[in-house]
Amino acid sequence: MASRIQEYIYGGPEQSDKERAKCSVTMDGRIILTAVLTFVTYVMYHAQRITFSGIAASLKEEAGFTATKLGVMSTGYMFAYAIGQFLCGRFADFVRPKRALVWGMLACAVLPIIEGFLGSSGCGGTGGCYGLWTILRISEGLFQATGWTCTVAIMGNWFPSEGRGLIMGAWSTNSNVGDIFGLHVSAAILESSPWYVALWVMAGLMIFWTFVNMIFLRGTPPPLSLDWQYKEAEATQVDQEVSGTYASFCQVLCIPGLMLYSSCYLFIKLVNYALFLWLPFYLSEGIGVDKSLANLMSTRFDLGFIVGAVLAGLLSDVTSHWAGMPMRSPVVSGFLLLSLLPMSVMRFSTNPDTIKWAIFFCGILQGGPADALTSAVSVDLGKHPSLQGARATATVTGIIDGTGAVGAAVGQYMVGLLSDQLGWKSVFMFLLTCLALAFISSLFRLHKELRDAKEARMNGFLGTCDSESSEASDTFEQYA
Structure with missing residues (x-):
């Protein structure tokens, strides 16, 4: 049934001209379908992730968990997520992103179901039950890592480098949408049902969307079915959905700029997660803002994140178009430099009216580089010419995001200790200091990309001059 539906949408596995003419969905329609399916997929991942935060108070009050035990579970989850990014990215390129995504979604759905049954049977944060909960949370961290690596790889397969920044920037707001959706769903459930029902509901939604992806999602476009495929990767004649090669780990590590971007993202994600998770506590405990108002003020960081992702994506497309090649480091460096200003305001000001705007601009100026590095930049590097068309996007995404997750886990410990x-x-x-280090890391890549762009533009200019002089010479000889 699933294969028939996919043939109905995509026109058959071989995608001959005759089969394409029979397609029920236009190519633009297929691209939009892929973007919507992957967008909602990561909304589900993040909604399930944030649901645990939504029920944390209930776990403490009703299930015998202490704040320390919840903190240990969260730290284990973050480190497992960091390790999972490296492993799942490699796994996704090996078995192909769609397969890894489907298996990961099913695993992410099964684990909260088990946690829900533990809660309903009275097995909470005491004795051996706490150890079981910790194991389940660590396992969730590993399987949650399949979400971002696989969906970014699939989006990279369907969209060309031209305009990729804006498209991926808008698409990567799915995590913020997932947070909002998950918190609203869990809040609605907690009003009338036990806390463990929220876990079951989110698991049910995840299972439903897994089957939607199994039926409707295609991980890569059929070979040479998109116009831009003729201009980009040489290996597009191979259908990577059913065959094709994957890059070795050494090949991936040798991609120019990967390690610099990864180290830059380590510091960015450290700062972002510190603000995500500690802002409400700081606003209420540090400067005396009412708890409900503190939560509302914290949402400005999410809103700024969405604006920054779209803005940075658009500007990175402009710089890439000017350079004639993917060049996003000017936007990353520029945003990071400017982000030092609102962060300094938060350091020296205690005025809530001033701080709420500083939070918003922190979201814009830190969210832009963060989403650019984990989406458009990851796809650019995963499609690097040195790979000769081999699958590597999921691995690259896993390395960058996994490095950032290590920073986020370390940051949680440092913020608690310093405060x-x-x-x-x-x-x-x-x-x-971390933002300054991120900015310095980005400068090395900025210098390299500006030099490459200058050489490319100079070569293009000289080539044009040679062509024009050759034409003039031919014309002169013709009249002579």
């Missing part, structure tokens, strides 16, 4: 020992001012000095 207890030295106060919140020291926390913001630490975050300012």
